[in-house]
Amino acid sequence: MNNFKRLSCIFILLLCFCIVFSSCSGEKSAKTNKITINAAENMIDETGILATIEELSSDKYKGRLAGTEENELAAQYLVDHFKKIGLVSSPKLENYVQKYYTQVQIIKNEPVLQLEDKEGNVVKSFKYVENFVIRALSSQTQDIDIKAPLYKAEDMEAINTSKEDAKGKICLFSLSSRQNASTTEMVETVSQNEALAGIGEFDIKSEDRKHSNLTVTPFRGPWMRGSYNPYMLVDNDTFVELAQAADKGLYLRFICSFEEDFRKPVSNVIGLIEGSDPKLKNEYIIVGAHFDHVGDNKNGTYNSGALDNASGTAGLVEIARVIKSGKIQPKKSILFIAFNGEESGFTGSEYYVNNPVYPLDRAAMINMDMIGASKEMPITIASADKSGYGLQDEMYEYARALGIEARKGDMAGSDHYSFAQVGVASVMLIDEDWGNGYHSPNDNMEDISKTKIEQIVKLVLHYIDKNAY
Template identity: 25%
Template structure:
């Protein structure tokens, strides 16, 4: 282990030696950041045992305790609740209620159908739909202008799968989106599930139960974010569909055969059945936690000022069929970089003049909730927070750089928005150390990908705090179960982490505090 460590740090030391301007007092901390150490941490953080680290779930709690144990081992000061490393807070969790139901009324009277047994939905709307029903055949139906006018304000019903393919009864994510977008103006859409196979209610529930459980989270009192672009989708059982579609055939199979015929079924309003959908939500409060530790600065005159290093340690949890979303790059890479940065500063013989703090936040995947809570309830006063250096996904190479066959780069976002001096300091630090390619492609707030607004630095920037967001781009495994530790490029990750260390070192040791170039909270 010791021999391998020496082999790994020698290239870094040689790079440093090439720059006479490199601060020798930072050398030991700088060289302590190694691919091996990053790998050791990430193999735990992204392991199956942590179950994808979904906010408020067991794996996230285990990750929080692990991070806190590292901070404690390094001797960081616990500045969280009750002199701990945790800043705990409540989250309101909403999901579809078991009291949701669909009532179908025919000439024989109303008949009630229950969620999970007779239908499923991932809708997070607490509402009642009562409207005429239009049957359109299959979910890939093409509607002319007259049919589009017919479905407005109505509930649309269709079989899953594709017309003409009796073996295809699947309801894939892509088709669900396509289906919901195909019927603009309808109030809700119903997909008829299959009797058996992948499209059955039982199979669909096995796939969607976790998603139904975790629908949405928000801070107590916060407004629900965004609106609803498309009508909600309900997956209905054959018995429920049979009640609805009796007027089209002797049995549901008979209706399906007719829908499979050569011509498209003409969209038709049901005359013998009406539908009332009552979609109810259940609400509960769960707790999550940010994890934070402090290393006090050496200069009594400025040690109340703090340079903050952040990353989010939550991810997507467990998905369909129990598949784990490991989140090795997103954002296991940033999380373990923060741990290495904490070790680098803690073990460096010389402490910086200003204090440095290390925080891994929760709830980023739910809407930047952990950092939002923190800036509303700051442990370190915001006016004493000199800068936030945020790390989110630095372990892989995106398509652009894959094609260029280049690994030694990093996307820099937000570095000049509030303090041009911070951006200048980053460039100087890079020139004196790793000499990476600094790519500002996503630095434009108007970039269509909007990355400036999509990670935790943004909540600090909104409060006028200078920020840098370090990022290496998205890849084919982004937000997929295949974002695993075996694909991480640890050598490149170590170089970026060392650059972040040295940039933070320079900010923390400046004779004056960073000069800001925009009014507080201007962005």
């Protein structure tokens, strides 16, 4: 009898041990299936990230300018990715696409800028993008052909008090005469003084310069009110030549044809991983990146935008893939938005926050713009205003814990700004490498570090792991 009792007790103890061990093993297994940073490290596909950047920065998409056929091809490429990953498309969307309308101006051929004598003989031709870029075109005509004498403006005050000197001419504004005036102010000055066009000097020689080249942007015209005439920027050496030409009595000719559309349909691309918790799924972590860039130069070159922002877009796609492939899904919902029109003034993100597909009242937003620059520098975790400081501090601490060199900064120049404007805590992750060929044909795959872009993807996954599971 005693032996039987003893055996029974041993059996019961063994049974309890097995149950406890099984429970602990199950818990341990569940934890390892969670998207922890260690698990993510093994799941991140650097080759896939680089392949996405290479694709989006290829000739097929010619700089992805909002309003172009190539931009829509890029949107479709992302739709296909979202579908393959298994993201959810809201019933409010058309197959992941949120359409909106914007105003665009797109050049049809290579702009011409050349010096001519009175008889029309060409004395010197300048190269588009290399020597000059356009900031505003015209509200009067879409076929610009101007030939006029040059006028050197001494300063902004002088030109505004002697209108007759500038009337019917092309005004030259040196760095000193511009007095740090904005592009909008310069365009208004040209128009108010009845000049046919304006040209400003752009410094690419200064040791403290931000950019090492002239930068291409969508034209300022669509956001101007009233009448305006063309305005351009030229490099230092070209400006000197133009100033000398003014003294010699030479003429400057500017030719450019463009198309304008006041209601061009463009697309944001949006996909969701719905949270698994019945209550927490109504809270959203938004991961965003803009996929548009500044387009084709119509001279055999295009602005590929590898760092800006095929990199952020590729990071977004990879984050979605890693989370979706995990065995345990997040409790909160993770929303992925590839924005259009960032280069045109954050038009895609502005449209989204005014027409949200999912509620914004319980959301946080992480924007990735220019991530993974090969230049040695810390990643900037930027907030547009104080509403993002808490999120910024949290992301900074996670970066330090992961051994990622980072700094905090204040910066509003991307899509996180739109979210900050409506009170959503938001930050931008950015590598501030402005000298890499920013907004030019030189922003290519050579600017991308596989190691650094993996670090930033890991950082975002770490935030999601800490806040959504």
